[in-house]
Amino acid sequence: MTASANIATGLARIGMALRADAWSQAGTKNLSPTQAQILVHLVQRGPARVSAVAEALAVTQSTASEAVTTLVRKDHVERRSDPDDARATLLHATETGRRLAHELAVWPDALLGAIDALDPVEQAAFTRGLVKMIGALQERRAIPVQRMCVSCAHFRPHAHSDAARPHHCAFVDAAFGDAAVRLDCGEHVAADASVQLESWTRFKEAAA
Ligand code: SF4
Incomplete structure (x- = not known):
């Protein structure tokens, strides 16, 4: 195995562990990992358009729109007019969304412990x-x-x-x-x- 394939294998293993953690963490809050990522993104980076969120998270616009619709329905996110463009809307985290995002934006102890090692x-x-x-x-x-x-x-x-x-x-x-x-x-x-x-x-x- 080449060094690059070896490192890619290691990264994939770590990625699998992180994905599993993301599913279980988001699941406990009744969210999908994409919904959780969007919420954390809005709280950490501030209000944004759906297109900007999709680009930042490297998902398609339709995936982001679908996740946002659910977040709005659950009252974690609200749409407001963009002050710079009356035809556009910005996504804002609501107060409950903010609280949830702070609980979600915590790295797993196992990962932090492994890095500390x-x-x-x-x-x-x-x-x-x-x-x-x-x-x-x-x-x-x-x-x-x-x-x-x-x-x-x-x-x-x-x-x-x-x-x-x-x-x-x-x-x-x-x-x-x-x-x-x-x-x-x-x-x-x-x-x-x-x-x-x-x-x-x-x-x-x-x-x-
Ligand atoms: S990105 Fe680095 S250099 Fe820039 S403000 Fe942050 S810590 Fe400083």
């Missing part, structure tokens, strides 16, 4: 590998663009000589290491294409 060097290498893999998948348009440090205007890769904390976040004005490179950050601001390219190159080269 890695030592700091392994966690840093793992995060670096994930960032590079997600970047490559984005380039191939296999997954939606993520709010990662590497594409953020606040990111300064390898700005410090400290090997343990070489990167800098200009938003919080602090140094951090590879294990803390964010894969989904609420403060992310997309950098210009040329800055993103420079950051990616610097991050990949210095990590090699």
Whole structure:
């Protein structure tokens, strides 16, 4: 088996465990995994159109619309006019939807425990590998663009000589290491294409 097939097998095993957990967690709240994901997305990212939700979660518009209809019927989501476009509607989580989303947005203990079992060097290498893999998948348009440090205007890769904390976040004005490179950050601001390219190159080269 090649190294890539071996890693893909490992990722698939982890994916299976996560899917099983997502089904059982969502099931206890009487939701499907897609409905649960939409609810968590709206609470974490704020009001959005159905098309934007579908794109962010990499599902078809009809799958997202169907899930939203159920969420609206259950009073977890409501549709309101988009202040920027009177013909469009935005999805908002209701108060009960918010409460539910906070209960759903918790990673399984088994997964967190398995990650905690890695030592700091392994966690840093793992995060670096994930960032590079997600970047490559984005380039191939296999997954939606993520709010990662590497594409953020606040990111300064390898700005410090400290090997343990070489990167800098200009938003919080602090140094951090590879294990803390964010894969989904609420403060992310997309950098210009040329800055993103420079950051990616610097991050990949210095990590090699
Ligand atoms: S704001 Fe967030 S995404 Fe941007 S560099 Fe800082 S931690 Fe990374």
